[in-house]
Amino acid sequence: MRRLLALLLFPSLALAGEIARENLEKHVRTLASPEFEGRRGPGARKAEAYVEAAFRAAGLETSIQEGRGFGGLTCRNVVGVLRGGKTPAKEHMILSAHYDHLGMPGGVVHPGAADNAAGVAALLEIARLLKPIPDRDVLFLGFDLEEVGLWGSREYCRAPLRPLEECVAFVTVDILGRDLADVTQGILFCVGLERSEGILPLFQALEKPEGLRLAYVGADVAGDRSDFAPFRDKRVPFAFFTASEYADYHRPSDTPDRLDFEKLVKETELVLRATRALAAAPRPKFSDETICRVEEAESLEFVVGQMLDKSEKLGLTPTELGLGRYFQNFLKSVVKSGQLQPAQRQQIVGSCQMLMGMLEAKR
Numbered sequence: 001m002r003r004l005l006a007l008l009l010f011p012s013l014a015l016a017g018e019i020a021r022e023n024l025e026k027h028v029r030t031l032a033s034p035e036f037e038g039r040r041g042p043g044a045r046k047a048e049a050y051v052e053a054a055f056r057a058a059g060l061e062t063s064i065q066e067g068r069g070f071g072g073l074t075c076r077n078v079v080g081v082l083r084g085g086k087t088p089a090k091e092h093m094i095l096s097a098h099y100d101h102l103g104m105p106g107g108v109v110h111p112g113a114a115d116n117a118a119g120v121a122a123l124l125e126i127a128r129l130l131k132p133i134p135d136r137d138v139l140f141l142g143f144d145l146e147e148v149g150l151w152g153s154r155e156y157c158r159a160p161l162r163p164l165e166e167c168v169a170f171v172t173v174d175i176l177g178r179d180l181a182d183v184t185q186g187i188l189f190c191v192g193l194e195r196s197e198g199i200l201p202l203f204q205a206l207e208k209p210e211g212l213r214l215a216y217v218g219a220d221v222a223g224d225r226s227d228f229a230p231f232r233d234k235r236v237p238f239a240f241f242t243a244s245e246y247a248d249y250h251r252p253s254d255t256p257d258r259l260d261f262e263k264l265v266k267e268t269e270l271v272l273r274a275t276r277a278l279a280a281a282p283r284p285k286f287s288d289e290t291i292c293r294v295e296e297a298e299s300l301e302f303v304v305g306q307m308l309d310k311s312e313k314l315g316l317t318p319t320e321l322g323l324g325r326y327f328q329n330f331l332k333s334v335v336k337s338g339q340l341q342p343a344q345r346q347q348i349v350g351s352c353q354m355l356m357g358m359l360e361a362k363r
Contacts, residue, residue, distance in 0.1 A: 019125055019269045021261055027054070027121035028177075028264075029256045031099070032111035039112060040073075040103030044144060047099045048076050051120060051142040055080030058127040060140060067155030070148055077152050078142035079161060084133045092137040092162055093279050095271075096153070096172045096227055097123040098146030102250060113256045114246060116146070118176040122268040129272060133279040136168070143227050146174070153227035157234050168283045169199070170231040170238040173271055177264035178246040181359050183310035184303060186211045188267050189242050192219040192228055194291050196237035198284035203239070204295075206273050209266035215299035218290065218345075221352045237284040241271050245356075247363060292340040297348060301331035304355075315362055327351045 030036070030050065037043025048064070055062045060080030067075035078099070083089070097119035101112030111117070120142065127140050139161070143152035157164065179185060193200045193216055203214060219228065219240065228240040243263075248254055278284075307314065308324050316324065330351075334344055 019129070019265050019272065021265050023125050023128070024118075024121045024264055024268060025256070025261055027124055028113055028117045028259060031117035031120055032113040032256050034109050034111075038103040038110040039099060039101040039117075043103065044100050045076075047120075048078055048142070048144070051078045051099055051124070052080075054124045055127055055140060058124070060127060065156065065159075065161060067152065067159070070145060070151045073145060073148060073151075075144050075152050075155050077144055077156055080127060080140040082127070082130060082132060082138040082140070084136045084138075088162075089135055089137045091135070091166050091168050091283070092139055093168050093275075094139045094141055094170045094231075095123065095126065095275055096141040096143055096170070098143040098152060098174060098227055100144050100147055100152070102147055108252050110250070110252050111255050113254050113259055114178045114243070115175045115249065115254060116173075117256075118259060118264055119173040122173050122176055122264070122271055125268055126272045126275060130275060133276075136279055138275070138279055146227055150224070150227055150229055154230045157230040164231070164234045164236055167231075167236050169196075169278050170228065170236045171241070171271070171275060171278065172227045172238070173241045174226040175242045175244065175246075176267045177259035177261065178243050179260075179263075180244040180246070180303070181307070181314060182247040183313055184306045186263070187213055187215050187243070187303060187306070188270060189215050189217050189240075189244055191217050191222055191240035191242065192232065192238045194218045194293065194296065195232060195287050196284045197287055197291070198282065199237060199239060199278065200293065200295065202277050202281055203274055206270065206277060209269050212263070212266040212270060213302070214270070215303055216293070216295050217299060217352075218296060218349065220290070220349055222356075235286045235288070237286045239274070239278075241267070241274075243267065245359070249363065290342075290345070292342055292345045294335060294338055294340045296345070297331050297334040297340050300348065300352065301328065301335055304328045304331060314359070320358060324355070327355070
């Protein structure tokens with residue numbers, strides 16, 4: 001029975017450790033189809049059932065965590081557990097993606113292919129491929145109502161299935177298969193490592209899929225835009241993987257045909273490698289203070305350079321282009337010095353937030 005279920009949900013049973021594009025594409029096209037009604041209301045319940053069935057097909061122990069409602073909506077998080085042994089381990093890590101989206105505002109379906117059917121597809125494919133980690137369990141969580149104030153992850157942190165003190169790390173994926181403002185290329189952002197010790201060198205040592213670069217950015221640059229925030233507030237080390245916001249973010253045109261599925265395969269592979277490494281590594285340490293690392297300036301210099309190369313497509317005015325060049329030169333000077341000072345980082349955060357506001361205004 002499980003074999004039949006696996007064949008239905010994972011049409012390509014690729015070799016162990018191999019990401020199957022066919023599976024990713026099937027998950028995205030299913031979750032972003034009109035039948036799933038933008039994954040809110042009845043559509044969210046269909047998505048919940050789909051994710052639970054895929055977890056079960058992957059051999060995980062599944063359950064539903066029902067949280068308190070919000071604004072007449074029901075919160076139902078999907079849980080899948082990969083045990084590291086015969087009994088529950090003393091430590092665990094969490095890998096998550098939110099399965100909800102905006103529904104049908106004004107009667108128009110918002111498919112949410114990149115946000116976040118693609119993230120769920122990656123989660124399900126990793127669940128299929130990840131092998132047990134000795135002495136640590138891995139909890140796969142499909143969060144509901146992320147688009148409603150991160151309600152699903154807040155409810156989990158309010159009533160966790162296991163003590164959060166036993167959670168060595170939290171990883172979430174939200175928005176994959178696209179590019180920042182549709183102008184950057186081959187970048188996957190890794191957000192939040194400035195609040196932990198031990199994760200950055202682990203991720204730096206990973207073999208990266210060809211043509212994909214990890215860009216390290218602080219969570220305060222992006223703001224509390226995904227499910228990492230409630231876990232950060234509980235002092236759990238975290239990493240947030242995202243391709244970032246694209247030109248038609250939160251619009252009805254966020255459809256599967258606009259996804260770069262080759263990039264999604266590479267992103268999923270990299271998150272799988274990161275999950276394996278993090279689950280097997282010594283426990284990282286949460287930092288109450290922001291850790292200033294020159295790698296953040298280095299990453300942003302690369303990203304800003306790509307964006308300025310596409311200034312015409314972005315529609316930048318001469319003044320905006322000048323500000324971008326000034327910021328780029330500032331980042332270059334920081335990278336050249338080999339150190340990032342707290343005051344410099346504050347300037348970087350402020351400049352990034354201004355840049356993001358500018359891009360949002362141009363969407």
